[in-house]
Amino acid sequence: MESAVTEIFYRLSTAFFWPVALALLALFVLSLADLGSLLVQSRRRAASPRSDLPALANALAAGLRRGAPAQLHTLPMSPALARFWGLLEGRLARLDSHEHLDLWLDETLQREEMRVANRLDLTRTLVRIAPMLGLAGTIIPLGPALQSLLAGDMAGMVNHLVIGFGAVVCGLVLGGIAYVLTLTRERWARADLKEMENLCELVLRALPAAGAQA
Template identity: 80%
Template structure:
């Protein structure tokens, strides 16, 4: 009975080797590509001028369209960060469609919440990778130990060394993968906080640029 249980566990562990190995290699390649994209984004953000909030406020006050006019308040000549420009594009569409500025503050809150959810969903991927990468590395290390011990018992030192090399390579890959995911998560969380703060500031400027009481909820 004991030998049957041992054989079952051995077969199960070896059956998981290739899924774990493929997952590690694929995730490692994807994380390197994501790291490259992060570096490009960091360079772009570093060369993007900071948003001039007073200029945004003045532009809004001068160009905010009247309800039902079908026009949008263009801020093409004002420096906006990529995330803020995206948020402003959404706001432009809404302002052009509104028949009234009444309850605009509620729509702004809803849009901000959607942006927060979108950013959180993206961050969840890297947060998950931070946790599962070491697990995959550990699994990729332990699984080859069974065949390595069998090779040791049979005197096949070459096969044993090969299994150990694969195992140690898997744990290194898992740890590096987890480290990359951790850096990606920290950096994007910091950017997300800054972007959401800018969106909140822009929303406040929009409400201030409206006529008194126009954007407030009843």
């Protein structure tokens, strides 16, 4: 009975080796591609203009005094804020009343936060899964390595150990890359969402000023 249970566990562990190995290799390649994409995004963000909040506030107030949507596209804005203003601009042009505008702005911000969170979920998951896959890829070859040792096949044992050590290194490097990607994108997301919140606050402040001067 004991030998049968041992054989079952041995077969199960070895059956998981190829799925774990292929998952490690595929995720490692994807993480390297994502790292390259991050470097490109970093250069683009460094070259993109910074948002000029005072100029945006003046343009919003002037546009609302005229009863027309403010044209902010000519002002310095980060790409994320320009995209967000594109969402707000169309809605402001169709509004008959500004009574519940604050609720709609909150909803729009929440959608942006959910979109950012969904984007970060992949790398956050990799931070946790990568060490698990690396550990599994290390432990699974130990069974065949011990059997090779018992059979006196030292070359086979060394080959299995090399595979195991390579798997744990791959898993640790993958986890490190995913951690760097997550930290960097979270920092960018916080900065972008803060600018969006500031823009919404400027819109809400400009409306009473426009109404008082009308």
